[in-house]
Amino acid sequence: MRNIILDNVCPFVNGKFGKPTKMYLVDGKWANGAPEGTPVVDAQGALAIPALFGLGLDFKEPLRDDIYTFKDGVAAMTRGGFYGGLYESSANAIDDSLKLAAIQQISAKYGLSIAFLGAFSMGYQCKDLSEMVELADAGVVGFGDGNQDCSRTRFLRLAMEYGSMTGKRFFFMPLDDSLRHHGLVHEGSYADTLGMKGIPRVAETIAVFRILEMARFLKVPVHFKQVSCGETLKLIERAREDGVDVTCDVDIYHLILDDSCLFDLNSLDNVPMPFRSAEDREALWKGLESGVVNAISMNHDPVLAQDKEVNFEDAVPGAVSLETALPAIWKPLSERLGAARAVELLSTAPAQLAGVAPSKLSEGERADLVLLAQDSPKTVEASMFAGQVWNSPLLGKQLPSSIVGTYINGNWTEV
Amino acid sequence: MSALEIKHLFGLRGVSKHDIRLILDNAKQFREILERPVKKVPSLRGMTVVNLFFENSTRTRTSFELAEKRLSADTVNFTSSNSSVKKGETLVDTLRNIEAMKIDIVVVRHKGTGVPKFLADNSKAIIVNAGDGAHEHPTQALLDMLTIEEKLGTLEGKNVTIVGDIRHSRVARSNLWGMTTMGAHVTLCGPSTLVPRNTELMDKVTWESDVKKAVKDADAIIALRLQKERMDDALLPSMREYRNTFGITHELLECAKDKVLIMHPGPINRGVELDSEIADGEHSVILDQVTNGVAVRMAVLYLLAGGRANA
Secondary structure, eight states: OOOOEEEEEEEEEEEEEOOOEEEEEEEEEEOOOOOTTEEEOTTTTTTTOOOOEEEEOOOOOOTTTTTOOOOHHHHHHHTEEEEEEEOOOOOSSSSSSSHHHHHHHHHHHHTTEEEEEEEEBBBGGSSSSSHHHHHHHOOOOOEEOTTOOOHHHHHHHHHHHHHHHGEEEEOOOOOOHHHHHTTTESSHHHHHHTTTEEEEEHHHHHHHHHHHHHHHHHHOOOOEEOOOHHHHHHHHHHHHHTOOOEEEEHHHHHHHHOOOGGOOGGGOOOOSOOOOOHHHHHHHHHHHHHHHHOEEEOOOOOOOOTSSSSSSSOOOBOOTTTHHHHHHHHHHHHHHHHHHHIIIIIIHHHHHHHTOOOOOOOTTOOOEEEEEETTTOOEEEESSTTTTOOHHHOTTEESEEEEEEEEEEEEEEOO | OOOOOSSSOSSTTTTOHHHHHHHHHHHHHHHHHHSSSSOOOOOOTOOOEEEEEEOOOOOHHHHHHHHHHHHTTTEEEEEESGGGGTTTHHHHHHHHHHTOOOEEEEEEESSSHHHHHHHHHTTTSSEEEETTTTOOOOOOOOHHHHHHHHHHHHOOOOOEEEEEETTHHHHHHHHHHHHHHHTEEEEEEGGGGGGOOOOEEEGTSEEEOOHHHHHHOOSSSEOOOOOOOHHHTTSOHHHHHHHHHHOBBHHHTTOOTTEEEEEEEEEOOTTTTTTHHHHHTTTBHHHHHHHHHHHHHHHHHHHGGGGGGOO
16 A cells, blocks of 8 residues: 545545645545655645546457556556456457456456456357356356457347346447458548548448347347447437437547548557547537447557557557546546536446446545646657557647546555 | 659659649650660669569569669569568568668558558658559559640640549549649549549549540540459449440540540550550550650659769
8 A cells, every 4th residue: 555645636526626635545545634754745736536447448468468468457557547447358258257267366466446248259259159147147247249240140139138147238349340341441531532441330330220129129238339420329319219228438539539530541540440530529529418428438459569560551450548548538528528527437437337336536435546637738658658568549649638646446656 | 943842752642733743844854865775864873772562563663663774773673472571571670671771762562551651651761652552653643644744735624534443543543633733624433332432532523423424525534444353342243344334445435525545554454444446546545654654753763862863
């Protein structure tokens, strides 16, 4: 435990930021006082925000620990102010209880609130069902597709039908593989100008429609990961009105970037769900405002330097996000939607989707927080990222805010 | 006004009229040199050019190689079939190794969009794009423009129609940027599965689905090569239907101007996008394009090398 006294800090309490005060952070709690000799940090009016919860964590270990490890991931979470997250690794399908136990054991060493998605098919292959009942009993909070399209609709039906016994939610990244057809970027005017193969919006909406109909038919709760276009939000809204239990998230970078960045041909902008048009980006923001979108996701996906130091089309898709998410999104998000909704979208709502207790700041209670200097811009450098990766679309760009430090799991970390 | 504003040639989108004019004017001078008994000038003596071709190419590579030799440069050919790329070397490592051999200019062809820019970002060499994916093939467009100017005097106000697989064509993209910059009216025409759907950023050209209307006022028609893979990918039902609908035939030319120029970037699928008698007929300037290709590439290399050349 590393205790700290934050002086001149504005904590987020009961839905709003209070006046500058002193916070005693002792043994993981917001205490009334601190032992003598506890170091003091002058926060200079920085915001103490409840720590965040990251949807879409992939730390690669054990099968691809040459790329990234759990230790790296936890370091990224600590730097970025995350107390927990929902883990689903495309490299490591959690498709039996032994694999779950192994990764739970690794995770437990670090003491963060990490929940796990099981794979509903063995190896995400959509050929054989995983033992979902046993996985649910062992602690998975839902079942995922590993961000791979399940094109066999009968298998999808059987997986959801069998999995319905567990009462767990099914998580999908909706992208029809056949319509994707080797595309890497949004099929729009930028891709057509550059002559690049595009992924049309219908690749997403057709996948969404198919899954929604299945959810309606089988009465199984579903969640859509990384929704990228306005049309999808309309389908989700309509299905909800019809009583389908459906939730969704948007990826943080889809709120910041759109396909106009393609003209830079920067391989760091190559991500699994393509950045769509400026109109789509605005539709996603409106979805946050209206409540159609439940949460903002992180989709922290490390990629080695040699797989990004290539031309755009040969790069391995993926982006890391944990270290820079809050300073990148806080100002635009809180200015447009208010601080309370911003905290909800980044912390309480994603935690709720993963069935994890929310982080909140209340004197005398457990406290996990991130200290943000919201008007202190910072340029993103490779050294800001944990592990040996730096595959961020924001590399070299200036963020409007900067993290001063984090207090997670009873440890103060200056950033 | 004798220096190029660009440092590399990635494509023609965004290249100024000044630069295109300069390249075409220089190419005209080199064109004259190519008619002389001794076709060689010392402009790039002492400089080394590598032709880095990751895609198969015969005519473009040969044309570049000839241009380099006519300029007295030392030339190295590096193709994917004989390169370390086949042994798993990354593009950056390949480039750095080549650069360590003190190369001045890299001429690159690659299936990936933006590879020339990527190489320029990671190298000190001058980069010339010889075709990147379906993005751009700027020297092909420049030689098309040179041919039209040579035959019609100017591009300003001329109507140029490009027919065929626009969606997958780097030639069409470079031509639409270059020719519109030089004041030509460009019309693009092709089957609905082979034209881009999102043309908002390519709004200086006319999109026409009826090939008869597309060629009606054309001063020059460029027929694009139809790749056989398009049939495998279900983008077209058959070569036969393509020929009957979009092929440049005698019947189609009856709808066009009497003195319309027929052009093709080669190699031709005779009887598909272009009938043999048209390819070899009075309207065809296809072999002039080939000759102009060498002159244009000489001009590009010469101008990009700028003061770095010995001559």
